[in-house]
Amino acid sequence: MNEPKEMAINMTKNGSQPVYKNFPMVPRVVFGKGSFDQLGELLLPKRKSTEAPVIFLIDDVFEKDALIARIPLLFNDKIVFISADEEPKTEQVDALVGMIKNEFQELPSGIVGIGGGTLLDLAKAVALMLTNNGSASNYQGWDLVSKPAIYHVGIPTISGTGAEVSRTTVLLGPHKKLGINSDYTIFDQVLLDPNLTIGVPKQQWFYTGMDCYIHCIESLNGTYLNAFSQSYGEKALDLCKEVFLGGLTPAESRDKLMMASWHGGMSIAYSQVGVAHAMSYGLSYVLGVKHGLGNCLVFQFLEDYYPEGVTLFYKMMEKQKIVLPKGLCQGLSEKDMDRMITVSLSMAPLWENALGKEWKTKITREKLREIYRKI
Ligand code: NAD
Ligand code: ZN
Numbered sequence: 001m002n003e004p005k006e007m008a009i010n011m012t013k014n015g016s017q018p019v020y021k022n023f024p025m026v027p028r029v030v031f032g033k034g035s036f037d038q039l040g041e042l043l044l045p046k047r048k049s050t051e052a053p054v055i056f057l058i059d060d061v062f063e064k065d066a067l068i069a070r071i072p073l074l075f076n077d078k079i080v081f082i083s084a085d086e087e088p089k090t091e092q093v094d095a096l097v098g099m100i101k102n103e104f105q106e107l108p109s110g111i112v113g114i115g116g117g118t119l120l121d122l123a124k125a126v127a128l129m130l131t132n133n134g135s136a137s138n139y140q141g142w143d144l145v146s147k148p149a150i151y152h153v154g155i156p157t158i159s160g161t162g163a164e165v166s167r168t169t170v171l172l173g174p175h176k177k178l179g180i181n182s183d184y185t186i187f188d189q190v191l192l193d194p195n196l197t198i199g200v201p202k203q204q205w206f207y208t209g210m211d212c213y214i215h216c217i218e219s220l221n222g223t224y225l226n227a228f229s230q231s232y233g234e235k236a237l238d239l240c241k242e243v244f245l246g247g248l249t250p251a252e253s254r255d256k257l258m259m260a261s262w263h264g265g266m267s268i269a270y271s272q273v274g275v276a277h278a279m280s281y282g283l284s285y286v287l288g289v290k291h292g293l294g295n296c297l298v299f300q301f302l303e304d305y306y307p308e309g310v311t312l313f314y315k316m317m318e319k320q321k322i323v324l325p326k327g328l329c330q331g332l333s334e335k336d337m338d339r340m341i342t343v344s345l346s347m348a349p350l351w352e353n354a355l356g357k358e359w360k361t362k363i364t365r366e367k368l369r370e371i372y373r374k375i
Helices: 003-008 035-045 066-070 090-103 117-127 201-221 225-246 250-269 276-285 291-299 307-320 333-345 348-355 365-374
Strands: 028-033 053-058 078-082 110-115 154-156 170-172 176-181 189-192
Touching: 003 365, 028 035, 028 291, 035 066, 035 110, 035 154, 035 189, 053 117, 053 291, 066 176, 078 090, 090 117, 110 117, 117 154, 117 170, 117 176, 176 189, 176 276, 189 250, 201 225, 201 250, 201 276, 201 291, 201 307, 276 291, 276 333, 276 348, 276 365, 291 307
Parallel strands: 028 189, 053 078, 053 110, 110 154, 154 189
Antiparallel strands: 170 176
């Protein structure tokens, strides 16, 4: 094992000494069926005054759901319903922050995000941008945020992305799709109630669940791998196998996928994702394909890079009777194809994790074109 050198690769170096990243984790988490009803209790000590609301950003799929009656509204709290049809944008974050600042005299006591990766990322970004000046797009990158965020809570309603544990919020900005990566991005509180995932449509359940599976495969087969990432990645992978190939009851499956997502997210925290994410990023940027689906579309053709992972992926698709859409890239112009390849190849750390330091000699634009054309 050569972990000390590898672990330092994507981190700052101090002379010749590697400097290991001091990684923040979610400080508080509740797990359990029905735990959503404890939300009011969790928020109470965080309320700063009757004028400082808690803002609930909620996926609009719940707009007419019984869940809404269970939101612990007090004083001037506000619910904002948001569609997850499109991935979050910096201008959307700026607009939400503007609206909150306009409507309330005091800064909110807290921001609560309820939904999938889209809503969790929006909640993180809004909480950050309420205390940091300017547009969210100014903070896309690494460690550009200078002030702590407003207290923020993440409540996932679909499992797989690991956004509930990560120190990033992925946003589409005017110039790039890039996360706001900072220690302040991490949620102050996460509430994991597996019952909230009951209504997830099967196809979407698979796509978002496969995001977790692919995080494991890319982390466990990457050159950045170390014992920290491996310990979480192996656990998440075992849980994914149980969920997608085993004979669990629906309730067991919901519990286990929620924990798989958590561990998968922790695994990539101290390593990196790989080829599927790099290529899925290109699909998302040029065609607007969403993260989970994009990963699946690419991953099915990555047998040269992840042979065992891809074989197992086909078994999971078969067992779950999933059919992926076809022909997405077939009508693509050469110009768009080139753009897609360029965007994908710009994700240097992902390629380096997947193929090693000499990655540029191991991958060609032609190879990417060949894979994209199959999608
Ligand atoms: P999502 O939030 O985009 O939601 C997918 C679909 O599922 C939506 O239509 C949504 O309305 C629906 N849905 C969610 N919960 C539901 C429920 N309980 N019942 C019925 N429908 C429900 O999906 P996602 O895959 O969780 O998130 C993708 C996003 O996460 C992308 O924007 C991606 O960039 C981001 N992401 C972030 C990180 C991170 O670390 N911050 C990691 C991976 C992905
Ligand atoms: Zn992912």
